[in-house]
Amino acid sequence: MVRSLLICAQQMGSAIGRLLNGQGLAACLPQLRHASSHAENTNTFLREALNRLDYPEKLQNLLLTPRREMSVELVVQMDDGQIEVFNAYRVQHNNARGPYKGGLRYHPQVDLDDVRSLASLMTWKTAVMDIPYGGAKGGVTVDPRKLSERELEKMTRKLVVAIKEIIGTYEDIPAPDMNTDAKVMAWFFDEYSKYKGFSPGVVTGKPVYLHGSLGREAATGRGTTFAIRELLKALHMGKLGDQNYVIQGFGNVGAWAAQLLWEAGGKVVAVSDVAGAIANENGLDIGALRRHMSSGKTLASFPDGAPLKKEDILAVPCDVLIPAAIGGVIGPEMAAKLQCKVVVEAANGPTTPEGDLVLRDRGITVLPDIYTNGGGVTVSFFEWVQNLQNFKWEEEDVNRKLDRKMTDAFNALWTVHREMAVPLRTAAFVVALQRVTRAEVHRGFD
Ligand code: NAD
Numbered sequence: 001m002v003r004s005l006l007i008c009a010q011q012m013g014s015a016i017g018r019l020l021n022g023q024g025l026a027a028c029l030p031q032l033r034h035a036s037s038h039a040e041n042t043n044t045f046l047r048e049a050l051n052r053l054d055y056p057e058k059l060q061n062l063l064l065t066p067r068r069e070m071s072v073e074l075v076v077q078m079d080d081g082q083i084e085v086f087n088a089y090r091v092q093h094n095n096a097r098g099p100y101k102g103g104l105r106y107h108p109q110v111d112l113d114d115v116r117s118l119a120s121l122m123t124w125k126t127a128v129m130d131i132p133y134g135g136a137k138g139g140v141t142v143d144p145r146k147l148s149e150r151e152l153e154k155m156t157r158k159l160v161v162a163i164k165e166i167i168g169t170y171e172d173i174p175a176p177d178m179n180t181d182a183k184v185m186a187w188f189f190d191e192y193s194k195y196k197g198f199s200p201g202v203v204t205g206k207p208v209y210l211h212g213s214l215g216r217e218a219a220t221g222r223g224t225t226f227a228i229r230e231l232l233k234a235l236h237m238g239k240l241g242d243q244n245y246v247i248q249g250f251g252n253v254g255a256w257a258a259q260l261l262w263e264a265g266g267k268v269v270a271v272s273d274v275a276g277a278i279a280n281e282n283g284l285d286i287g288a289l290r291r292h293m294s295s296g297k298t299l300a301s302f303p304d305g306a307p308l309k310k311e312d313i314l315a316v317p318c319d320v321l322i323p324a325a326i327g328g329v330i331g332p333e334m335a336a337k338l339q340c341k342v343v344v345e346a347a348n349g350p351t352t353p354e355g356d357l358v359l360r361d362r363g364i365t366v367l368p369d370i371y372t373n374g375g376g377v378t379v380s381f382f383e384w385v386q387n388l389q390n391f392k393w394e395e396e397d398v399n400r401k402l403d404r405k406m407t408d409a410f411n412a413l414w415t416v417h418r419e420m421a422v423p424l425r426t427a428a429f430v431v432a433l434q435r436v437t438r439a440e441v442h443r444g445f446d
Helices: 002-015 038-052 057-064 112-128 149-163 182-196 219-234 252-263 286-294 310-315 332-337 353-362 375-389 395-420 424-443
Strands: 068-077 083-094 100-107 135-141 172-176 244-248 267-272 277-279 306-308 320-323 342-344 365-367
Touching (some): 038 112, 038 353, 057 424, 068 112, 068 149, 083 149, 083 172, 100 182, 112 375, 112 424, 135 172, 172 182, 219 320, 219 342, 219 375, 244 310, 252 267, 252 286, 375 395
Parallel strands (some): 100 135, 244 267
Antiparallel strands (some): 068 083, 083 135, 277 306
């Protein structure tokens, strides 16, 4: 095994980058005809990139296989005295480039398969962003809306006790994900510190007043705007302020991206959330919309926007379409209806492989999620560095460093996109695979 991997390492130098004839996304699709989940879609895209790299099968398997999977049961006494048991998982996919890193998800549909695939995605995302981490993911099969805050806290603390031997500041660093927030991270940090001593660097996404980082809340939306700026430059489409934008989702990522694009002079002509959508062809006043919503009113009731069916948001004409809500929204039918020049995937997995094929045929450029929303994990990395330094950076410093990371990552994937004549998504996976492989090979296998 070691010998053959060394041989493959020698082959890498000359072989990486060589195209395998005719093995594009379409060739990967038949085996995943029934693909429905974001996890399966990601694997389809990953396999397309692997098909472009001349890697031996053993190396491919090594890159695809998680290093460790842990399943535990969390026994929690609920407020009414009843005992509940929750299944929880932590999957550590790859740590060739640094400690494992990845979110913690509380959701009724979480299962090991899901967590496994999300852990792999983190390996590629941290590699695209070139931050010194590997990839991991955790999850608990639970509907947190059905738990009281006290029950949620007990469950979180039980989770820490169950997995504390495989996580750590230099081992594996969890972060928030679906239904986990700064408060959950604070409990996590506190419980872990009881066993291992003061350890703020064991999780990121903590409250700013409790070893969190300034700039983390806006980081994904801000990173998205840096990504758009670089893409526009590369496509000779002008500046952020010259474009019309449509944004699906007005939560953390969508609202911050809208705000920053509007501040840069861009026209945000339509936005939506889970309950409704509004449009204004002259551009929405995003500052006023955010004030409207923070006073408890709905997005759809904003007076300066015409109501729109939320299902129609993606087909509103614009220069830049930003899905920033949920996965799987651009399938083949929707892809045929889009009226934009570029799609910037701020959400995770908004485009299905079938939808992606239609967009390619139509010549619509897609900036992929593993790069576009990498600002979040990048500022998580900055938080970790600040925790190690026991020091707090100024917000401008965080934003400036984020800009640098987003710009460098864009240049890396744009170069591969041009040199290999592959879509930006494939280029992003190729960049990530090459970086992880290089680290694996240079660390050796003994
Ligand atoms: P959020 O919960 O703050 O906001 C989600 C928004 O999407 C809300 O406005 C919600 O109403 C809207 N929405 C939900 N379902 C919708 C639907 N069917 N149609 C239209 N809108 C709908 O979440 P977020 O943190 O902004 O995350 C948005 C996306 O970005 C997710 O895909 C997430 O995985 C991804 N992401 C987020 C971060 C981060 O740092 N927050 C980092 C990386 C990726």
